[in-house]
Amino acid sequence: MADKIEEKMREGVEQGVFPGGVLLVSHGGRTVHYAAYGYACLQPEPEPATVDTIYDLASLTKPVVTATAAAFLVSDGKLGLDDPLERYVPELTQDDLRRATIRHLLNHTSGLPAWRPFYERIASDGRRLRDQPLAARRAAVFEAIHREPLLEPVGRRCVYSDLGFVLLGEILERIVKQEWAAFCHADVLARLGVSGLFYMSERGPTGGVSVDSRRFAATEQDEWRGRLIRGEVHDENAAVLGGVSTHAGLFGTAEAALRAVAPWLAAVRDESSPIPSRWAREFVRRPGIDPDGSWALGWDTPSTGPGHTPSSSGQYFSPASFGHLGYAGTSVWVDPDRELIVVLLTNRVHPTRKNDKIRTFRPALHDVVFTSVVGG
Helix, strand or coil, X not given: CHHHHHHHHHHHHHCCCCCEEEEEXXXXXXXXXXXXXXXXXXXXXXXXXXXXXXXXXXXXXXXXXXXXXXXXXXHCCCCCCCCEHHHCCCCCCCHHHHHCEHHHHHCCCCCCCCCCCHHHHHCCCHHHHHHCCHHHHHHHHHHHHHCCCCCCCCCCCCCCCHHHHHHHHHHHHHHHXXXXXXXXXXXXXXXXXXXXXXXXXXXXXCXXXXXXXXXXXXXXXXXXXXXXXXXXXXXXXXXXXXXXXCCCCXXXXXXHHHHHHHHHHHHHCCCCCCCCHHHHHHHCCCCCCCCCCCECCCCECCCCCCCCCCCCCCCCCCCCCEEEEECCCEEEEEECCCCEEEEEEECCCCCCCCCCCHHHHHHHHHHHHHHHHCCC
């Protein structure tokens, strides 16, 4: 079993899919594969990856803490999935967006575009980013989203949107009346019973975490910041937001990521979990706003049918599965029917993001994992 999985991961390193990575597979509540491959850093000298290497989780931030926070707030009666956005952000200038709901943001059907280079407008030279007060930078990002024209009417189509999740974060902060990182540690991660996940803010690790800087996997040689990024967020817009955002910025090990995702698996299976089963199932179910979309609420599901690219989970994960990708080279996929969780953390953007070999590698890896662990 392990030989085929190891062979595939070594192939990923040897073929330059990523410098290195950690693969953690849990089946039936038992860890069946947990190993590191390749290098955490190539420059200036190669450093091997270990299972304790800390990765920039990138957009895994969205389901692991942001969607989890939303699920907790909904279950606590502090947030409604069908609440209009204008209830929380009256400053929104687009009438359609004002009437959009929390559900639209979580489902990526708000009509907001995927991404905008706000960092270039706010700080053209990333080396001097901290010359501008953090509060002013955050306000500038939020105001830009408030005024951003919609690509199309609300609810027409799923368009994966960082902007939508940044706006969701602004709303959640207004509800909890706390800074996002403080709320994540004191409420979200504490309720999950998870340690080892944190943000790298401009003041250092959040949540009182102490970490050796040599444990971080390196990401990109960044032209905007003029340096190799290691131990700080790769996403430039998240950097403008001080390293702490609801769309990106979370760091951690594969083991910590697994511990944060396992309560979702338990809840969906109606087993003991801090996440109420009713809401977990709602969040991992496609709401049908866009019948052709694969997105649930904060989670993705396997894409199938004509016109869809093959799912990053491969061809064997059940339709009930849910997961998410991270731009830096991370992913998690969960199949509740088979009690299977696959956490893949890599730094495929090191030393440059101009490497998309992981697109074909990832589904092939999941196929190998599935057939090796679950069977044909």
